[in-house]
Every structure is written in C-alpha cells, then in structure tokens.
Amino acid sequence: MALAGPSATRAATAGQGTAQRLLRIWRYAWSQKRYLVPGCLCVVIVAATYSINIMALLPTIHLIAGQQGVPSWIHQGIAERRLNAVFDVDAAAGEVRVAKRSSNALLPPTIKRNFVLTQIDGAALKPGELFRVLAYLEDGHEVALTFLDRDQQLVPIRVTPEPLKFSDWWLRRGAALLPQGSSAEDRLDTLKIIVVIVVLISVVGGVSRFFAEYLIALTAACVVLMLRKRMYYRVLRLPVSKFATHGVSDLVSRFVQDSQDIYRGLNFLFAKSLREPLKAIFVFCVALVIDWRLTLITAVAAPVGGYLIRRLGKMIRKANKRLLENYGRMLSALQGTLTGIRVVKGYTMETFERQRLHQLDKQMLRQQMKIERIDALSSPLFEFVGQIVAALAILYFANQMLNGLMEFSKFATLAACMAGMFDPVRKMSSFYNRFQTANAAMDRVFEIIDMPDEVTPGPARPIPAPPFSDRIEFRDVTYTYPGATSPALNAVNLTIRRGERVAFVGPNGSGKTTLLSLLMRFFEQQEGVILIDGRDLRDLSIASLRRQMSLLTxxxxxxxxxxxxxxxxxxxxxxxxxxxxxxxxxxxxxxxxxxxxxxxxxxxxxxxxxxxxxxxxxxxxxxxxxxxxxxxxxxxxxxxxxxxxxAPIFIFDEATSQVDSESEQKIHDAVERFLEGRTALIIAHRFSTILQADRIVVMDRGRIVDSGRHEELIRRCRLYQSLYGTQIIEDAPVTDVPATAPTA
Incomplete structure (x- = not known):
C-alpha cells in the first residue's frame, strides 16, 4: 500500500481553514467545560466590573463638580426622558430652565429655550422636588406645568408624560437608598457610599480575574495534555517510513514548541481575547446610555481596526509557521551534533558545527524579528486610529458642553468611555497576533494527528494471529521505498519452516533488513503476499502478529x-x-x-x-x-x-560492532540457548552465527541469489565467497576455497 506522504498530509491539513481548526480545538476545550465555563463566567464578571467602575465616574464627577445630589440628578434624568426635553438647573437662582427640546418633545412649540419651570399642578416647588414629582408621576396621568417666559409671563400647559421604563424603576429604587439632600454634607455622604461600592466591585473583579486566569490556564493545559496524548497515540502508530520522511527532531519540536504555542494561544483566546472585547462592549453600552448618537459615530473606527487585526494576524501566522519549521531543523542539527560529539571532536569539526548551527539560528532570528516587527507595528497603528477618533469625539463633546447642551460630568465620563473602549481594542491587536502564532502551531500539530497510521487494507476487523505452528512464506514479494527508483525487494520467494534457523547475508542495500521489516509489518509490500501458517499477514491484527516475535536490532x-x-x-x-x-x-x-x-x-x-x-x-x-x-x-x-x-519467532539483526571476547562469547552462548526450539531469522555478520544456521540465504540487489549451508555456498556461490572474504567478521578458521567456482 502506498501511504499518503507528508506533502499529501500537509495539503489535507492546509485545506482546513482557521475556522475548522478552531472548531477542532473547541471540541477539546469543551471536554473541559467544568473548568472552562466557570472561567469564562469569571471573565464576564471582570469585564462587567471594569465597565461599572467607568460608569461610576459619572455620579462621582457630578457630585464633585455639580451642585445637585445624586437622587435629584437621577430624578432629573427620568423627568427629561419622560418629557423628551433637556433641563438646566441654576443652583444659585434655584431655577429649572429649558435647555433643549427635541423634535418629538411633549412640550408645545410655545415653550422655548430658557423658559423657567416654576409650578407643577399649581404648586411652586424647588428644582429637586420638581424632578422628583415628574419621576414618580404615575403612567397616563396628565399634569399641569407652568413656565415663566423671557418676559416674566406665566405660560401654563398640560401634558401626559411618557410611561416609565423598566430601568427607571430600578433607578428610582437606587436613588431612594441615598441621602436625598443636595447640601455639601449630603453629597459627601453619597460620595462615600459610591467609593465603598466601587472598592467592593473592584475586589469582586480582582477575585474573578484570579479564578478566570487560573481556570482558563487549567483548561488550556488539559487541552495540550489531550493533544499530546493524541499525538503520542498517532506517532506510535505511524509507519516506520514516516520517521524517515519527517525526522525525529521535527516531531519532538511539535510535541514541545508547538504544544506550548497552543497553550499560550488558548490562554489568550479564552482569557484576554474574551475579556478585552467584553470590556470594550460593556463600556460601549455605557457610552450608548449616556449619548447613543455620538457613540455610534465613533464606532465607525471598528471596521478599520478589524481590518488591521486580520491583516497583521495573517502575516504573523505565516512567519511563525516558518519559525517553527526552522526550530525543528535547528533541533535536528543540534541533536545530531551532540549525539555524534566524539566524531565532531575526533575530526576537529567544532568550528564547522558551530557555524552551521549559527546559520540555522540566524534563519530563526530573521523569522522571529519579522514577527516582532509586525507585533510592534500593531500597537502604534491602533493608537493612531484611536487618537484620531478620540480627538474628533472630544471636540464634539467640548462643543456640546460649551453650548450648555452637555454637563461636564457627562463630558468627562464619555471621554473615559472612549479610552475604556480603545484600550481593549488596542490590546486585541497583539492578542490576535499571538493567536495566529498558536494557529500556525495548531496547523502543524493537527498535521501529525491527521496522518494515516500503519493499519493497511484488509478485513474491516483483522483476526488475531493464532500461535505459530508451521511455516512462513514469501511469495513474489516486491517493495520499493517512497522516492526510490529501484525496488529494495524484487519478486522474493522464500519458505521458512517452524524451528528453522535461517541466516541472511549480503552486501549493504541488498534487502535483508527490508525483508524482515516486511515480516513485522513495519512496511507493506506493494506486490506479492507474505503468509504465516497459510494466512495473509494483512488479514491478521498487527499487535497479535508482533506478539509472536522477539526483535533484537x-x-x-x-x-x-x-x-x-x-x-x-x-x-x-x-x-x-x-x-x-x-x-x-x-x-x-x-x-x-x-x-x-x-x-x-x-x-x-x-x-x-x-x-x-x-x-x-x-x-x-x-x-x-x-x-x-x-x-x-x-x-x-x-x-x-x-x-x-x-516469542516463537526470533528476528535478530546481529551487531557489527566489536565487543571484548568474553562479552562476545557470553552473547553467543545466550543467543544459542535462547534459539533452541525457536524459528530464527538472523542478519548475520559473524562466522559462528552462520555456521550454526540451518540455512544461509544470500541476497543481492533485492533478490535471493542462492541458499544452502556454508559448505555448499562456499563452493558454488561466488558472491558468498566474496562476502566471506571481506564482510564477515574474521573469526572463522581457514577454509579451503576452490580456485575456480561457478557463478551463482
């Protein structure tokens, strides 16, 4: 079977967009909902407390800069909404003047700006009492209002105020809990209450932030743990050929570096990337309540910010993917250098290796600096856009205030709202960049998870392999490595009986190791069939087959x-x-x-x-x-x-490295004792091993050239004679070799 190569796997993974990868990572995260849901709720609380603290500026500044108490100010707001008009309180004169009447105001056109409201239902009342009566007036009740015009003439009218809204009920109940007067002492007492409430809200926000960050970090850690577990499962089931094409260091990089990038990205996604937009949204709602027209005008900057975030994020993702690939190459080079440190030192190649690693580090540095440039550019860009919008908004606020159409407290609070909205949006730009870093890591991690494993075509439910009892057969077996131009095995036919000891010899690249790898199903032959007791290996489960084999590499x-x-x-x-x-x-x-x-x-x-x-x-x-x-x-x-x-079958690739004679004799004795009654397939390099074999199979260029015992092959097989004289370790006694032998 021709398994999908790395390029095919990358193409399949690349076909998944960011939305698909987010959906997949969301499934992992949702499995940890016992941590994720409380953590996200805490994030919502943090954002809410942030907006409430900004909203608290409005009554605080009003108390400090104005002359009204908070209850009177709240009643004024309710009254203005019910009459669709704006009033101005002259505290020194004790008068309530008409500052503005909207086009749909209940006041008739005869009531002009700067007219003074003097009486309600014939009763002359102070400003605070006037607003309180209008705020508590029952729905549908007609009321008589008397105004004093600019010529000091009374202008009586009758109106039916708008019905109370749900929010008005709660505002009235809150106002009833505060000191009702407008004296300095009453306003100071109210300010103390507001400060205590703000401190308590800040405490709630701080505690919620702690639990939010902890629970979301725990969720992210659990997700990474599950991803690594899935990667362990997939990597351990990959065909052996995959480790050659991808490289161990690249896989290690995905387990270590990429998983950490995903962890950091999930932290940003569920904590900061959720908290900052919510803060901006909640503050936006506060600004809408204060002045919805102006707030909507400033919101036109949102598409510009969204475009910048998306554009810069894509650039970050591409650069980070290249960085991760270079990290894998650097890790591979470093591992090779440290593993072969004796060779490096023995050949005095320290300078070469240092320069090679330095060049790889420089490539990583270039990608890292590209990411840093984009990241550093995002904040100034957003600040510039925000400053333009804020400058225009402040000019409008100032114009409204200087013309008596807006109180200073509203002006200051709206300015704070603008800052409160743009600060989270500015932070979101860097968060999105960091998320794109995680997005590139997710791409590489899911590429591993999506790789096909070594299960090959066969029955839907492979049967367990019964105990080995008869023979192993190779019938016309052909195998070509991916990318190779010639087969490693070419139409190999071989039968090995139970209890037989078979030694394989041949030059390097002759196909010995490949043949035994096919028996253990490390690879799958493209042609032919391998049988064990008459059953096709592909019909047997891989685990049960390998349990019948002992492997010594x-x-x-x-x-x-x-x-x-x-x-x-x-x-x-x-x-x-x-x-x-x-x-x-x-x-x-x-x-x-x-x-x-x-x-x-x-x-x-x-x-x-x-x-x-x-x-x-x-x-x-x-x-x-x-x-x-x-x-x-x-x-x-x-x-x-x-x-x-x-196990009944022993596969032994004999080591070529020399050990001391005592150890070699013990190894030989141990193997001999173990092989009694077992089927052995041995890639032999020592004469003693070959001499003990029941049969010797000579291989060359993927084919079986000859087979037989040593005495037979030394006389008839020229390749075996050559191998015996050059490649088999010289521990054999002198044997007479014919001067002329037929070519096998």
Missing amino acids: QDTVIFADTIGNNIAYGDGRLLRKLILRQRHPERRYDLAGQEERIVAAAKAAYADEFIREKPQGYDTYVGEHGVTLSGGQKQRIAIARAILRN
Whole structure:
C-alpha cells in the first residue's frame, strides 16, 4: 500500500481553514467545560466590573463638580426622558430652565429655550422636588406645568408624560437608598457610599480575574495534555517510513514548541481575547446610555481596526509557521551534533558545527524579528486610529458642553468611555497576533494527528494471529521505498519452516533488513503476499502478529530507565505493573513470581552477574541510550528482553560492532540457548552465527541469489565467497576455497 506522504498530509491539513481548526480545538476545550465555563463566567464578571467602575465616574464627577445630589440628578434624568426635553438647573437662582427640546418633545412649540419651570399642578416647588414629582408621576396621568417666559409671563400647559421604563424603576429604587439632600454634607455622604461600592466591585473583579486566569490556564493545559496524548497515540502508530520522511527532531519540536504555542494561544483566546472585547462592549453600552448618537459615530473606527487585526494576524501566522519549521531543523542539527560529539571532536569539526548551527539560528532570528516587527507595528497603528477618533469625539463633546447642551460630568465620563473602549481594542491587536502564532502551531500539530497510521487494507476487523505452528512464506514479494527508483525487494520467494534457523547475508542495500521489516509489518509490500501458517499477514491484527516475535536490532536500543524496566519491556503488562509500583509505592500490586522472571531472563542472557555489581542492582538507572553501560552489557540486556518475551519467532539483526571476547562469547552462548526450539531469522555478520544456521540465504540487489549451508555456498556461490572474504567478521578458521567456482 502506498501511504499518503507528508506533502499529501500537509495539503489535507492546509485545506482546513482557521475556522475548522478552531472548531477542532473547541471540541477539546469543551471536554473541559467544568473548568472552562466557570472561567469564562469569571471573565464576564471582570469585564462587567471594569465597565461599572467607568460608569461610576459619572455620579462621582457630578457630585464633585455639580451642585445637585445624586437622587435629584437621577430624578432629573427620568423627568427629561419622560418629557423628551433637556433641563438646566441654576443652583444659585434655584431655577429649572429649558435647555433643549427635541423634535418629538411633549412640550408645545410655545415653550422655548430658557423658559423657567416654576409650578407643577399649581404648586411652586424647588428644582429637586420638581424632578422628583415628574419621576414618580404615575403612567397616563396628565399634569399641569407652568413656565415663566423671557418676559416674566406665566405660560401654563398640560401634558401626559411618557410611561416609565423598566430601568427607571430600578433607578428610582437606587436613588431612594441615598441621602436625598443636595447640601455639601449630603453629597459627601453619597460620595462615600459610591467609593465603598466601587472598592467592593473592584475586589469582586480582582477575585474573578484570579479564578478566570487560573481556570482558563487549567483548561488550556488539559487541552495540550489531550493533544499530546493524541499525538503520542498517532506517532506510535505511524509507519516506520514516516520517521524517515519527517525526522525525529521535527516531531519532538511539535510535541514541545508547538504544544506550548497552543497553550499560550488558548490562554489568550479564552482569557484576554474574551475579556478585552467584553470590556470594550460593556463600556460601549455605557457610552450608548449616556449619548447613543455620538457613540455610534465613533464606532465607525471598528471596521478599520478589524481590518488591521486580520491583516497583521495573517502575516504573523505565516512567519511563525516558518519559525517553527526552522526550530525543528535547528533541533535536528543540534541533536545530531551532540549525539555524534566524539566524531565532531575526533575530526576537529567544532568550528564547522558551530557555524552551521549559527546559520540555522540566524534563519530563526530573521523569522522571529519579522514577527516582532509586525507585533510592534500593531500597537502604534491602533493608537493612531484611536487618537484620531478620540480627538474628533472630544471636540464634539467640548462643543456640546460649551453650548450648555452637555454637563461636564457627562463630558468627562464619555471621554473615559472612549479610552475604556480603545484600550481593549488596542490590546486585541497583539492578542490576535499571538493567536495566529498558536494557529500556525495548531496547523502543524493537527498535521501529525491527521496522518494515516500503519493499519493497511484488509478485513474491516483483522483476526488475531493464532500461535505459530508451521511455516512462513514469501511469495513474489516486491517493495520499493517512497522516492526510490529501484525496488529494495524484487519478486522474493522464500519458505521458512517452524524451528528453522535461517541466516541472511549480503552486501549493504541488498534487502535483508527490508525483508524482515516486511515480516513485522513495519512496511507493506506493494506486490506479492507474505503468509504465516497459510494466512495473509494483512488479514491478521498487527499487535497479535508482533506478539509472536522477539526483535533484537543491530543498534541495541536501551531506554532511559532502570535495568529491570528495560528487561521488562519484553512484557508490556509486567512493565506497567512495575511502573505503577514505582509511582505509587503505598499500593500493593500482584507481582508474585514476576520479578523472578526478569532475573531468570537476565541470568539466561549472562547479564545478572554485572547487574548485581551495580549500586542499585536491577533498579539502577542507565541514563539516556544506556550511556552508563558498555556495548556488551547493552546487548545482553537486549537479549534478556527478548528472552523474557518468549516469542516463537526470533528476528535478530546481529551487531557489527566489536565487543571484548568474553562479552562476545557470553552473547553467543545466550543467543544459542535462547534459539533452541525457536524459528530464527538472523542478519548475520559473524562466522559462528552462520555456521550454526540451518540455512544461509544470500541476497543481492533485492533478490535471493542462492541458499544452502556454508559448505555448499562456499563452493558454488561466488558472491558468498566474496562476502566471506571481506564482510564477515574474521573469526572463522581457514577454509579451503576452490580456485575456480561457478557463478551463482
């Protein structure tokens, strides 16, 4: 089967726009709704307290700069709305003058500007009492108003005020709780109450902000944890070929750097990117209540800001995606340099490696600086747009106030509202840039999650592989690596019977490792069929098939764990129990006889003797790649792992590296004891291994050239003669080779 390559996967992921990626990440986030919903509610509370504090400026400034008490001022606002007119209070003269009458005012045209309202229903009242009567007048009740014109003549009229609104009821009830007078003492007492309320609201806002940031950070961390878990699942199920095309360092970069970018982006998305727009919206509503016409005029700047945010965000996303790709390349180069540090030093290539890494860092720096330039440009742009709008708004406010059409308290509060709206919008520009950074990371993470795994065409529900009992067959098997021009295996036919020991020899690139990789289904052949006991491997579940095989690779794999856990890796259930016991020593786990299996496997591999000499025995931590162990010790631990697995089929790619003679003899004895009664497929490099094989298969350029025992091949197969003389490790005794042999 030809699996989709990285370019196809990238194309499929690129086909998903930002909306699709957001929808996918939202599904992960919604699974944590027990944290997300309370966190978002706290964000709403934070935004609400922010707008309430700005709204509190209006009565505060009115109390300080004006001559009215807050209850009288509230009653005046209700009265003006019910009569569709604006009144001006002359505190010194104790008069209420008409400042403005709208086109739909209830007052007749005979009532002009600067007319003085003197009586209601024939009663002469002070300004505060006049407004209070109008504010508490029942709906539908006609009232007689008497005005004094500019010639000091009385002008009586009768009007039916507009009905009270729902908000008027609450304003009246709030006003009733405050000191009713307009003296300095009453206004100071009211100011104290307002200050206490503002402080309490600020406390609520602060507490809500703490819980909002904590709960949303917890949500983001849980989402990243789920993404990584999904990536672990997908990466561990990828075909082996994917690791060659993508590179391990690039995958590590996606696990580390990209996931952190997503974490930061989710924090911005659910916290700051939700809080700042809500703050702007709530303050916008406050400004609408104060002066809706002017507020709507200033809102024309919103499309300009939206365009700038979107444009700059796209540029950030593209630059950050390139930055993440360069980060993966840098990590790959650094890992290669540090892993091969002995070669680097031995060949005195320190300068070359330093310069190579420096060039990669410079490429990253250019992308990072591009992001920083865009990010630095966004704030000044938004401030410039905001300053233009604010300047025009302030000029309009000043004109209204200087012409007596607006109070100073409203002027100051509206100015504060403009600042309160534009500050969150300005911050949103940088938040959007940071979100686009996360968007690029999501693109790369979902590219991994969307990759096809190694499950290949076959039955919808593969059957478990029965215990191996008869033979393994390769029939006309052909496999070509992606991008290669010639096949690695070409029409290979081979039958291996149960209990047979088969050694594979051939020059590098002859197809030995590929053949055994196909048996374990690390790759899938494009042509032909592989049978085990007459069943097509593709009809069997991969896990059940591999459980019947023990694998020993040429490059001995030792994990950064204890020696005991490295051996227990051959039995997944046992390893999980051991790890759980290490994590939770207070709990009891049934390990009766299990740890003895580890020791028995180590003894069979001649590893127990050196393990006992370690400071902590089987609990000794071996370091990354088993750095604290010698080459022979690593091989013996790997053999112990295979012995513990106790699988009927043994696949062994013999190491070419030399170890000391004592270790080599122990490794040889351990393998010989383990192979008794088992089917073994060995890529051989030592004469002793070849000599013990029931059959030797000679391969070249993806084909089987010949097969037989050593004595047969040394006489008839010229390629085997050449391999015996040049590539097989010189541990064999002198054997007579015919001077002339037929070509196989």
